[in-house]
Amino acid sequence: MQIAIIGTGNVGGALATQWSKKGHHLNLGVQDAQNFKGKKLLQNPNTQVFHIAEAVAKSEVVLIATPPTAIFDIIAMVGDFSGKIVIDATNTVAKKPEPYATVYHCLTDKTNAEVVKCFNSTGFENMLNPVYDSEGIDMFMAGDSQKAKEITKQLALDCGFGTCWDFGKGDKVELLEKFALSWINLAIIQGHGRNLAFKVIKRQ
Numbered sequence: 001m002q003i004a005i006i007g008t009g010n011v012g013g014a015l016a017t018q019w020s021k022k023g024h025h026l027n028l029g030v031q032d033a034q035n036f037k038g039k040k041l042l043q044n045p046n047t048q049v050f051h052i053a054e055a056v057a058k059s060e061v062v063l064i065a066t067p068p069t070a071i072f073d074i075i076a077m078v079g080d081f082s083g084k085i086v087i088d089a090t091n092t093v094a095k096k097p098e099p100y101a102t103v104y105h106c107l108t109d110k111t112n113a114e115v116v117k118c119f120n121s122t123g124f125e126n127m128l129n130p131v132y133d134s135e136g137i138d139m140f141m142a143g144d145s146q147k148a149k150e151i152t153k154q155l156a157l158d159c160g161f162g163t164c165w166d167f168g169k170g171d172k173v174e175l176l177e178k179f180a181l182s183w184i185n186l187a188i189i190q191g192h193g194r195n196l197a198f199k200v201i202k203r204q
């Protein structure tokens with residue numbers, strides 16, 4: 001699959017690395033191709049760099065892993081998102097993309113992409129290595145597009161996550177950001193460390 005990575009920092013870099021190992025084609029979308037965070041990702045297999053609009057044009061799936069307020073610049077640069085699956089991995093921890101509650105809400109209002117919120121609920125180290133005691137930890141996604149969810153679930157499995165729970169439709173996106181805050185609370189604020197992950201257990 002051709003995947004554009006917009007935001008090639010901690011999260012974009014971790015997911016790009018995992019997907020490149022699985023044979024996906026990674027199109028890093030950056031503002032300055034000479035100088036961007038994650039330049040070493042170009043050493044990964046199947047990985048090239050383009051300006052943001054070109055990376056999106058070449059790709060079926062687009063990962064947004066930037067500060068939330070960057071979404072306005074990105075939408076302006078890309079223009080047309082028709083036919084694209086867009087995965088929003090951002091969290092509005094510090095600053096919301098006003099007047100929207102989340103990047104997901106901005107994308108569903110301002111573009112015609114198939115949007116899903118995913119890869120926001122754990123630390124980037126867990127995306128680079130989602131295996132604890134030989135078992136994949138869980139990932140979670142929310143949004144109104146079934147098509148986006150099917151593709152995103154497979155991409156989560158390709159990263160090594162055990163499964164990707166459907167957290168619900170678009171009305172659960174803010175809850176999924178709060179779930180991410182719960183991870184941040186345990187790992188960072190309560191001081192348990194970033195080597196900590198969520199896994200759902202069900203009784204048969």
Ligand SMILES: NC(=O)c1ccc[n+]([C@@H]2O[C@H](COP(=O)([O-])OP(=O)(O)OC[C@H]3O[C@@H](n4cnc5c(N)ncnc54)[C@H](OP(=O)(O)O)[C@@H]3O)[C@@H](O)[C@H]2O)c1
Pocket residue numbers: 006007008009010011012030031032035036037065066067068070073074089090091092093119120121122123124125
């Ligand atoms: N860190 C985590 O563990 C974690 C986990 C889950 C979710 N998240 C969320 O994921 C997002 C990214 O976090 P991160 O830790 O990966 O951040 P990061 O390492 O600081 O990377 C941010 C990336 O966004 C790019 N960027 C900034 N402004 C931009 C703009 N206007 N247009 C295009 N690209 C722009 C930066 O590009 P330049 O280098 O060119 O400036 C950089 O590649 C945040 O919303 C965060 O809340 C983070």
